[in-house]
């Protein structure tokens with residue numbers, strides 16, 4: 051049955067850190083809560099852990115009211131960004147802590163605790179470090195000890211708040227893969243908070259994208275990347291970049307180009323948000339009638355080529371990115387005048403209340419095929 055989070059609200063004075071947040075998490079699922087700083091991720095985690103209480107809403111686990119339970123009875127394991135290991139205890143003592151402090155009736159025997167700690171340290175690949183003190187461990191090793199310690203109480207829910215946030219890039223990447231595999235072998239329902247898109251997309255079964263205390267979109271990494279429901283989701287997840295555009299009847303007018311939209315039902319002229327991703331921009335030799343741009347800030351970054359494109363009529367330069375292989379095909383030099391073609395655009399329209407109503411993928415403007423758009427639909431919560 052899993053966890054049902056329903057209409058949570060957490061207010062600090064006039065400010066809503068969580069605003070009507072609803073989310074279902076299946077048993078054994080690995081969910082990433084992703085969002086910029088201040089979007090409410092930690093507030094959500096703290097409520098689930100029992101460190102804070104919402105002003106409204108409820109959380110049920112297998113039909114039971116989770117919020118009514120004392121924090122210690124929730125079966126929740128917590129790992130935070132900053133290692134909260136006890137410095138005066140060895141690795142083994144840290145891991146055993148949650149079991150040792152149990153009331154004597156439910157406390158396992160010393161031999162059972164010892165065996166459990168050994169098993170956990172083997173699992174987190176730190177069996178040889180049992181007698182070290184935290185000060186003599188690397189950052190990544192400390193976080194694995196923190197994880198083992200959280201797991202010692204056999205939690206039903208694992209809450210990880212930026213657990214790799216303080217580690218350097220390469221260690222982060224290794225630990226991500228490690229944790230993903232670890233979760234597969236363990237199957238504990240896990241909520242992982244991060245502000246790092248790549249981390250969320252790479253690790254999670256589903257991503258919950260938060261913005262200003264609200265959920266913008268919930269979906270698999272692929273769904274969110276391919277079909278961002280809102281301009282925010284497009285910007286944050288897929289590096290969507292805004293272009294000025296309007297829709298009149300069934301024509302999208304953008305940077306002096308008119309694109310026929312099939313299936314678009316509109317009356318009058320509507321401003322729309324048109325987004326293009328860095329990887330959906332094609333360069334051509336200058337051609338009459340197409341969009342012209344100047345290629346600047348060309349750089350090669352570990353397997354991809356990035357550049358800034360300065361387009362007439364667009365204030366911010368567009369970031370473009372190609373694989374080295376694609377770059378070899380069209381090439382170009384800094385400062386060169388080029389023609390720009392968009393392979394795919396996403397168009398977000400709004401209804402009379404200002405809510406996002408639709409998003410659309412378009413065919414290349416230079417192709418003869420009409421631009422197809424999906425049926426009008428409400429954006430996912």
Ligand SMILES: Nc1ncnc2c1ncn2[C@@H]1O[C@H](COP(=O)(O)OP(=O)(O)OP(=O)(O)O)[C@@H](O)[C@H]1O
Pocket residue numbers: 062066067085086087088089090091092093094245
């Ligand atoms: N105790 C508090 N009192 C007042 N405001 C708070 C309190 N706790 C959180 N907030 C505010 O609520 C908002 C959400 O905070 P939260 O810590 O949940 O964000 P976050 O998404 O986890 O951010 P970060 O990635 O920076 O940790 C922030 O604007 C924060 O300032």
